[in-house]
Amino acid sequence: MSSTQTREIGIIMNGVSGRMGYRQHLVRSILAIRDQGGIVLSDGSRVTVRPLLVGRNEQKLAEIAAEHGIEDYTTDLDAALADPMWEIYADFLVTKARATAIRKAIAAGKAIYTEKPTAESLEEALELASLAKAAGIKTGVVHDKLYLPGLQKLKRLIDSGFFGRILSVRGEFGYWVFEGDWQPAQRPSWNYRTEDGGGIISDMFPHWNYVLENLFGEVKSVYAQAAVHIADRWDENGEHYNATAEDAAYGIFEIEGGIVAEINSSWTVRVNRDELVEFQVDGTHGSAVVGLFGCKIQPRNATPKPVWNPDLEDTRDYDADWQQVPTNDVFLNGFRQQWEEYLESYVLGTDYAFDLLAGARGVQFAEAGLSSSAEGRKIVLNPLSLA
Ligand SMILES: NC(=O)c1ccc[n+]([C@@H]2O[C@H](COP(=O)([O-])OP(=O)(O)OC[C@H]3O[C@@H](n4cnc5c(N)ncnc54)[C@H](O)[C@@H]3O)[C@@H](O)[C@H]2O)c1
Numbered sequence: 001m002s003s004t005q006t007r008e009i010g011i012i013m014n015g016v017s018g019r020m021g022y023r024q025h026l027v028r029s030i031l032a033i034r035d036q037g038g039i040v041l042s043d044g045s046r047v048t049v050r051p052l053l054v055g056r057n058e059q060k061l062a063e064i065a066a067e068h069g070i071e072d073y074t075t076d077l078d079a080a081l082a083d084p085m086w087e088i089y090a091d092f093l094v095t096k097a098r099a100t101a102i103r104k105a106i107a108a109g110k111a112i113y114t115e116k117p118t119a120e121s122l123e124e125a126l127e128l129a130s131l132a133k134a135a136g137i138k139t140g141v142v143h144d145k146l147y148l149p150g151l152q153k154l155k156r157l158i159d160s161g162f163f164g165r166i167l168s169v170r171g172e173f174g175y176w177v178f179e180g181d182w183q184p185a186q187r188p189s190w191n192y193r194t195e196d197g198g199g200i201i202s203d204m205f206p207h208w209n210y211v212l213e214n215l216f217g218e219v220k221s222v223y224a225q226a227a228v229h230i231a232d233r234w235d236e237n238g239e240h241y242n243a244t245a246e247d248a249a250y251g252i253f254e255i256e257g258g259i260v261a262e263i264n265s266s267w268t269v270r271v272n273r274d275e276l277v278e279f280q281v282d283g284t285h286g287s288a289v290v291g292l293f294g295c296k297i298q299p300r301n302a303t304p305k306p307v308w309n310p311d312l313e314d315t316r317d318y319d320a321d322w323q324q325v326p327t328n329d330v331f332l333n334g335f336r337q338q339w340e341e342y343l344e345s346y347v348l349g350t351d352y353a354f355d356l357l358a359g360a361r362g363v364q365f366a367e368a369g370l371s372s373s374a375e376g377r378k379i380v381l382n383p384l385s386l387a
Helices: 017-033 057-066 078-084 097-106 123-137 148-159 200-217 334-348 356-375
Strands: 005-014 047-056 072-074 088-089 111-113 139-141 166-174 219-227 230-236 240-242 247-254 259-266 277-285 286-290 295-298
Touching: 005 078, 005 334, 017 057, 017 334, 047 057, 047 078, 047 334, 057 072, 072 078, 072 166, 078 088, 088 097, 088 139, 097 111, 097 123, 111 334, 111 356, 123 356, 139 334, 139 356, 148 200, 148 277, 148 286, 148 295, 200 219, 200 247, 200 259, 200 356, 219 356, 247 356, 259 356, 286 334
Parallel strands: 005 047, 005 088, 047 072, 088 111, 111 139, 166 259
Antiparallel strands: 166 277, 219 247, 230 240, 247 259, 277 286, 286 295
16 A cells, blocks of 8 residues: 555444443544544554444434444444454443453454453453454553543653652542432443442542553552442432442552552542542652643642641641643543554554553452452452463
C-alpha cells in the first residue's frame, strides 16, 4: 500500500448502547477519529476506522446508526466475528457478559480491545490473556485514568524529580449516587448487585491498580474494608431491590520502594473536594494534589510549619500555600488517545503494555480487595505471568 492510501480498520463494537460504549468509545473516540479522516501513524501511513455496532436490540442500534451516519449494525455477533472485514473486537458490555464474548472473539482470530475489568475472576482474566497470547493476538484494555490531564501533570512531576523520595499517596474517589426512590440513580442498578457483576471494588480497583503501577511502582499488597452502606435501592423501573454489592471500599496498598497508598472509593459520600477524584502525593522534596484536571504543588522550601495548639484558633489559609501547575499541553479525550495508541500499535505490530495481562493484574488487585475485606487481613500479591 502506498503511504498516500488510507487503510480502513473494521471494528466490532459490542455494547454501544451502554454508558461507556456509546459516549466514550463510539462518539468521543471512534467517530471522532473517523470524522477527522483517521489518524497518521508514526511511519507516516494513515488509518481510519469503520465501526460495526453490535447489541441485542436492533431498534436501538438502528437509531444510533442513523443518528451518526453508521452503515453497519447487527444483533448477530457470531456472523460479525466470522467476517474477516472486521479486524478488531471491542467490548463494552456489562462485566458479567464480557469473558464469554472475548473468548469467542479470540477463537475467531480478532484483535481485542476491552473495557475493564476484563473478567469477573483472576482465573478467567488469566485464561483470556493466555488464549490471546497463544493465538498471537494484539490485546488492549482501557487505562483511561492515566490520560486524565491531572494525572498527566502528576506523571510529569514524578519524571522531573519534583517529589524527591515519594512517601505516600492518598486518594479520594466518590460522590453521592442516589438510591433511586425519590430521585433516579445516576448509575446502572447492576452496579449494586454482586450477582450481576456489580460492586465498587470490581469497578474501581482495576483503575487504582494501573494508576499505582504506572505512576509509582508494582503493588505488593492489598488491605481493604468494603461496606454495603445502603442496602435498599430502586432500579431503572423504579422497583425496589436489595443492594448486595459494596458501595464503598477503604483500601491501603503497599507499593515497591516502601510507598504507602491509601484510596477510598465510595458512591455514598458527598463531595467536599475540588474534583470527583483527587490524589495527594507527599514526597521528601514536595507534595502535589491532583484531580481529573487540576494539579497544585507545594515544594519543601515553601512548606509552612504548623504547630498543634488546640487552645488557639488557627487562622492560616492552608489552601493558599499551594501553587497551581499550569496546563501547558492540549489534552485529547483520554479514551480517544488510548484508542489512537492502540490502533497504532495494532497496525505497526509494536509492543502494547496495556494488554490483557495488565488487565488481569487489575482483576487480581480487585479480587485481593474482596478477599481482604472478607477475611479481615492483608493480601500479598504474587507477580503474574503467562505460560
Ligand atoms: N473506564 C471507565 O471509566 C468505566 C466507567 C464505567 C464503567 N466501565 C466499565 O464498562 C462496562 C460497561 O459499563 P456501563 O456503565 O457502560 O454499563 P451499561 O449498563 O450502561 O451498559 C452495558 C451494556 O451491556 C449490554 N448488556 C447488558 N447485559 C448484557 C448481556 N447479558 N449480554 C450482552 N450485553 C449486555 C447493555 O445492553 C449495554 O449496551 C463495565 O464493564 C464497566 O466496568 C468503565
